[in-house]
Amino acid sequence: MKRLVIKDIEKCVGCSLCMYACARKNAHKPEIGISSSGILAISLSGFERGATIIFCRACREPPCSEVCPTGAMSARKEGGVTFHEDLCIACGNCMKACTIEAIFMREDEKPAVCIHCGYCVEFCPHGVLGFEEVKA
Amino acid sequence: MSTGMRSKVLTIDLSRYRYEIQDRKDLFEEWIGGVGVAVQLLKEEFGSDAANIDPLGEDNVIVFATGPFTPAYPLASKTVAFFKSPLTGNLGETHAGGRTATSIANAGYGAIVIKGVSRKPIYIVIDEDKVHFRDGRVIWGIEDSIVAGRIIAEREEGRGIRTVMRIGGGGERLVRYACVTTETYRHFGRLGLGAVFGSKKLKALVIMGRKRYTPADRKKYREVYREIFKLAVESDVMKKYHLLGTASNVLPLNELGALPTKNLTDRRFEDAEEISGEAFAEYNLGRRIACNHCPTACIHIAVLREPYEEEEYFFKTLMVSYDYELLYALGSMLGIGSRDGLLKLIHRVESYALDAISTGVCLAWATEALKRGIVTKDETIVDLEFGDVESYLKAIEFIVKQPNEFYKALARGAEEAANIYGGKEFAMCFGKNEMAGYHTGYAGYVGNLIGLRHSHLDAGGYSMDQKWKGYSPKEVVDALIKEEMWRQILSSLVVCFFARGLYTPEIVVKAFQPLGVEITEDELKKTGEKIYHEKLRLKKELGFTPESLEVPRRVFELPTPLGDLDEKYIREALDYYSEVFQRITQ
Structure with missing residues (x-):
């Protein structure tokens, strides 16, 4: 399957355009803001020292799915999860279970998670992100 | 709406x-x-x-x-x-x-x-x-x-x-x-x-925070967003800012003879090449970073690698952000021709969180005041001399720590210090605000005087000077006010002034629509005018009068690219501006 990947982390300028792209695309309604963004760029005490971009690794055995009490975070065969918003009770278990903290809290306290759609890649101005076929 | x-x-x-x-x-x-x-x-x-x-x-x-x-x-x-x-x-x-x-x-x-x-x-x-x-x-x-x-x-x-x-x-x-x-x-x-x-x-x-809201027209919102994004990354409108950055101004302004040097005793700097955007890019540029939600990445960060003199093979590596105004104020204005020295000064100013333009202009005034004997080393403590990085590093510390009356005065700005010690004719301030790095001509200086912030960015007069067509004082004032009125819209939206070529009235109107706001270009311009008027009235309430505006004599002692400036011209411009001011604020 195609996945969101990091092509060159050293080129990240910290613009957060990926986050805004995700919120425009990922929500049922395109939103203005970053509430529903499933991706987060953070710096190492300032982007001049380098960046870390956090998003779902598309695990084969996603811990987030295992701790979800309602089946809202269901594991996909090819890795990663599908989020069923209507089933979610906003307990926050998934966010705690993710080892790399790649599940984010929306304004309504439900989770925001990357579904590897690749939309953000179009808006990464410096080629940091890529969307590629990855062997499972 | x-x-x-x-x-x-x-x-x-x-x-x-x-x-x-x-x-x-x-x-x-x-x-x-x-x-x-x-x-x-x-x-x-x-x-x-x-x-x-x-x-x-x-x-x-x-x-x-x-x-x-x-x-x-x-x-x-x-x-x-x-x-x-x-x-x-x-x-x-x-x-x-x-x-x-x-x-x-x-x-x-x-x-x-x-x-x-x-x-x-x-x-x-x-x-x-x-x-x-x-x-x-x-x-x-x-x-x-x-x-x-x-x-x-x-x-x-x-x-x-x-x-x-x-x-x-x-x-x-x-x-x-x-x-x-x-x-x-x-x-x-x-x-x-x-x-x-x-x-x-x-x-x-x-x-x-992670609060959100939704556009009125979802489909159109995505489309207009994409259009603006494409303009930003694919057209030339932002090019200047993401390549060499604003530092690219050093060489052209120097060539024009508009680069204020050594407290504007000169208008060309012999070491301009050394501190140019080109040189910084070639030898020092370490990374570029962006403001949030801007693809341009105009923030240029230089790497300063410094050895510790007493300890062999021990270095520190500092990341220092530079822009044109800093290269002027802490560079040419102070006669600093070494990039490493200049980066050290920028870093010191950054650490203390001072305005770089004001700091540089204050130090330039102090240097000349010492040279002319208006003040002595008793006041300045260090031998301030154009080009001397170490003295300036200490002086910046003194501005912050204010160990004597002189530095207490200097911490109040160059004009305040000159009011006490003299040398007002070479204290390079406009409306008490230390000047930006453009000795370009009438529009630049008139702009510094009548701009609501006394900033070069109020109306970009320096740019008008570079496209000069023999304007009359009245034409200059009218053009500057007109530009400043439009900039009230840009800074109410609030978009970066670097993106002023992108956010044209047409694009602004278009961008408003998916947000559920219908407004015409004409209405926008009228609102800009209204905001300008309101701001000017507020300035008046705070005590501003055009009659209090003065021009440091130095400006007339050194030709600009437009030739020698005539004081009468500026006086005429200010008289006309006073009329406009009265009309708007009465």
Whole structure:
């Protein structure tokens, strides 16, 4: 399957355009803001020292799915999860279970998670992100 | 019009450690946002006695405002700050990028008002609807704003989605041109907001949130967003800023003979090549970074690798942000021709969180004052000399620590110092604000005088000079005012002035539509005019009169690219401006 990947982390300028792209695309309604963004760029005490971009690794055995009490975070065969918003009770278990903290809290306290759609890649101005076929 | 945007105003009262949130749709609908709204909020807060408010007293008020395009569209990455300036005693307005604008908007606000004065040092954390007053006593006294920022960043939540605005030693010690630094390298630079923070015992302001809202027309919103994004990354409009950056100005201005050098005793610098944008890019540029929600990455960061003299094979590596104004003010203006030396000076100014332009111009005045014997080494403590990095490094420390009367005066600005010691004819200030780096001609200087911030960015007169067509004084004033009126719209939206080529009236109108706002180009321009008038009236209430404007004599002693400037021309321009001023403010 195609996945969101990091092509060159050293080129990240910290613009957060990926986050805004995700919120425009990922929500049922395109939103203005970053509430529903499933991706987060953070710096190492300032982007001049380098960046870390956090998003779902598309695990084969996603811990987030295992701790979800309602089946809202269901594991996909090819890795990663599908989020069923209507089933979610906003307990926050998934966010705690993710080892790399790649599940984010929306304004309504439900989770925001990357579904590897690749939309953000179009808006990464410096080629940091890529969307590629990855062997499972 | 229904703006469908952030219209909440958070007001924080430091005297009572209280806050309240009000929906001010009325203001945002009429005045757009940013500058338009900030003028109104400041007027409300100041009331009828604005002229008598002490800029460093309890009654001064700070307004931060963003606009309807933040965070809806890219390049709307700026926040405007309004306050009474401790440098000029009049209207203070300064803009900054970083992550401040998007953080304010994502926390759910269109504007934040800070008033009162805290009894003890504090810092504030705004997390959406909650405001936390944090004990700041332990971090008060940390003079390096970079260190203070890191400590707060470690303690607080919100990595990647917050802004950390803070002051350094300059603001704490009330240097009248201290700045507020955000995200290490961006600044509410001009007119002394840092000193106002310091006077309120406010060390830092952290803002974060993940609030959202939806556009009125979803499909169109995505389309217009994409159009603006493409213009930003594929057309040439932003090219200057992301290649060499503003530092690309050094060589052309030097060639023109418009690069203020050694306190404007010269207009060309023999070492201009050495401190040019080209040289920095080739030898020092280490990384480029961006403000939040802007693809341009115009922030140029140089790497300064310094050996420790006493210890072999021991180095420190500093990351130092540079721009044209810094290369001028701490470079050519001080005769600094070595890039490493210049980076050291920039880093020192950055650490203390001072305005780089004002600091450089103050030091340039002090250097000439010493040379002419107006002051002696008893006052300056070090032998200030153009080109001498070490002396200037010490002098910057003295401006902050103010060990004697001379440095206390210098910490109040070059004009204030010249009022005490003399040498006003070469104190390069306009409306008490130290000048930016353009000895280009009439429009530049008239612009510095009549611009509402006395800033080169008010109307970009320096650019008009470079396309000069024998304008009359009246034509210059009219053109500058017209441009400044349009810029009120840009700074009410609030979009970066670097993106002024992109956000044309046509694009602005188009970008408003998916947000549910129908407005014509004509209406936009009229609103710009209205905001300009309101701002000018506020300036008058704060005590401004055009008759008080003076031009340092030095400007007439050195030809510009337009030739020798005639004082009569500027006088005529100011007389005409006085008429305009009277008409608008009566």
